[in-house]
Amino acid sequence: MADIQNENKMEKIVSLCKRRGFVFPGSEIYGGFVGAYDYGPYGVELARNIKTVWWEAMVNEEKNIVGLDSAIVTHPKVWEASGHVNGFSDPLVTCNACGASSRADHLLEGIEVFADEKMTLEEINTLFDAHRNELHCPNCNEVNFGNVSQFNLLAQTNLGNFSEDWTKEPTYLRGETAQGIFINFKNVLDSSRVKVPFGIAQIGKAFRNEISARQYIFRKREFEQMEMQMFVKPEDDMEMYEAWREKRWQYYLDLGFSPENLKWHEHENLVFYAKAAWDIEYKFPFGFKELEGVHARGDYDLTQHQNFSGVSMEYLDPVTNEKYIPHVVETAVGVDRTFLAAMTEFYDEDELGGEMRVVMRFPKKLAPVKVAVFPLLKNKPQLVAKAEEVFAILSKHMRAEFDDNGNVGKRYRRQDEIGTPACVTIDFETLGEEKPELKDTVTVRDRDTGEQKRVAITELVGYLK
Ligand SMILES: [Zn+2]
Numbered sequence: 001m002a003d004i005q006n007e008n009k010m011e012k013i014v015s016l017c018k019r020r021g022f023v024f025p026g027s028e029i030y031g032g033f034v035g036a037y038d039y040g041p042y043g044v045e046l047a048r049n050i051k052t053v054w055w056e057a058m059v060n061e062e063k064n065i066v067g068l069d070s071a072i073v074t075h076p077k078v079w080e081a082s083g084h085v086n087g088f089s090d091p092l093v094t095c096n097a098c099g100a101s102s103r104a105d106h107l108l109e110g111i112e113v114f115a116d117e118k119m120t121l122e123e124i125n126t127l128f129d130a131h132r133n134e135l136h137c138p139n140c141n142e143v144n145f146g147n148v149s150q151f152n153l154l155a156q157t158n159l160g161n162f163s164e165d166w167t168k169e170p171t172y173l174r175g176e177t178a179q180g181i182f183i184n185f186k187n188v189l190d191s192s193r194v195k196v197p198f199g200i201a202q203i204g205k206a207f208r209n210e211i212s213a214r215q216y217i218f219r220k221r222e223f224e225q226m227e228m229q230m231f232v233k234p235e236d237d238m239e240m241y242e243a244w245r246e247k248r249w250q251y252y253l254d255l256g257f258s259p260e261n262l263k264w265h266e267h268e269n270l271v272f273y274a275k276a277a278w279d280i281e282y283k284f285p286f287g288f289k290e291l292e293g294v295h296a297r298g299d300y301d302l303t304q305h306q307n308f309s310g311v312s313m314e315y316l317d318p319v320t321n322e323k324y325i326p327h328v329v330e331t332a333v334g335v336d337r338t339f340l341a342a343m344t345e346f347y348d349e350d351e352l353g354g355e356m357r358v359v360m361r362f363p364k365k366l367a368p369v370k371v372a373v374f375p376l377l378k379n380k381p382q383l384v385a386k387a388e389e390v391f392a393i394l395s396k397h398m399r400a401e402f403d404d405n406g407n408v409g410k411r412y413r414r415q416d417e418i419g420t421p422a423c424v425t426i427d428f429e430t431l432g433e434e435k436p437e438l439k440d441t442v443t444v445r446d447r448d449t450g451e452q453k454r455v456a457i458t459e460l461v462g463y464l465k
Contacts, residue, residue, distance in 0.1 A: 035213030035221035045368035070180025081308035273300035360419030
């Protein structure tokens with residue numbers, strides 16, 4: 001693949017995403033809304049494929065994992081128990097000149113000073129003060145910040161609360177999907193035939209009041225998570241942890257990511273209850289950043305919910321009659337981050353037939369459109385009718401697109417840009433007008449090599465799958 005300069009690459013990806021309907025800025029006609037993006041016609045297909053691939057690997061192919069779709073809004077106690085109400089915050093500074101908010105740790109990071117996320121407010125203020133003369137506001141460039149304060153990331157809502165001063169008793173848009181899993185641990189246990197060790201997987205939206213949403217869809221305020229919590233016997237958790245680290249690494253290789261764009265990063269300071277925390281980082285155009293977290297969380301979450309709800313979270317081992325609160329091994333990755341990683345990984349430019357082109361080399365599983373169907377000419381009714389017939393056959397098996405606009409070369413370029421693995425053209429030979437032996441065969445053109453083959457219509461579905 002071509003080696004495309006990184007800064008340049010981010011601009012190219014953002015522009016392709018807008019131009020070809022993968023990602024639109026949120027509320028664009030109203031001047032935009034920071035931290036929100038909308039997925040367009042091809043983006044929604046890519047995001048759906050990302051979720052399907054994850055669900056297949058995490059639920060379908062695992063004997064001991066079941067799925068869940070819990071509500072976004074929960075009893076507010078859930079977030080007190082989880083520690084989010086008191087401890088889920090980022091260090092905020094406000095510019096005295098223009099009033100813009102920034103994250104203190106991000107400003108420090110910009111001058112190569114690293115603030116630990118577990119630092120106390122006092123510690124981070126001391127560090128910030130030592131460097132405040134070097135720190136410019138990203139909005140107005142002035143050097144004039146106030147003090148650092150802790151800003152809670154949970155977004156509040158008055159859903160179901162009709163009092164005027166609802167902010168006194170708010171509930172929250174979930175900050176992560178994991179808590180929905182913990183609060184349903186007992187329900188799943190009692191209603192399905194799962195036995196420890198077993199896992200619960202969930203895909204869903206989560207919300208964080210990010211102070212500085214940035215890096216495109218990497219850090220959004222409304223985002224979608226794919227999380228799996230595995231409940232294990234306390235003494236087995238590290239073995240399970242290592243097994244999941246291996247599986248999750250392999251998952252990205254199977255998806256077609258190159259190993260040199262992935263690396264492990266160990267958390268330097270663990271939260272007090274965690275036993276191990278490693279992230280899989282991906283080489284985004286702006287550098288290696290977290291893609292997925294694999295964490296051993298001990299029995300913290302279930303114990304907290306037991307204490308706050310008064311409901312026992314103990315598991316009774318049916319064989320040994322032992323009672324214990326299971327430990328949790330979790331894997332957590334964002335749909336949006338996987339989306340951006342896939343756009344980065346599979347973006348390519350090359351020369352084909354003497355012409356430069358942009359080509360998204362998505363694996364078939366991720367490609368938004370699996371096949372495009374073209375009548376060679378738009379104004380020949382027999383070709384169009386036959387192409388519509390072929391489209392009707394293929395579209396029952398895979399996402400197909402019909403295109404009769406412009407010449408075939410242009411249609412190829414358009415499909416290359418969105419990563420369609422194959423294009424099928426219905427031509428005069430398909431009609432059998434000159435060579436009867438080619439009747440009911442079509443030209444199939446390969447995205448990556450540009451090679452063309454004749455394939456019988458009756459064999460197309462199998463050939464393309
Ligand atoms: Zn400013």
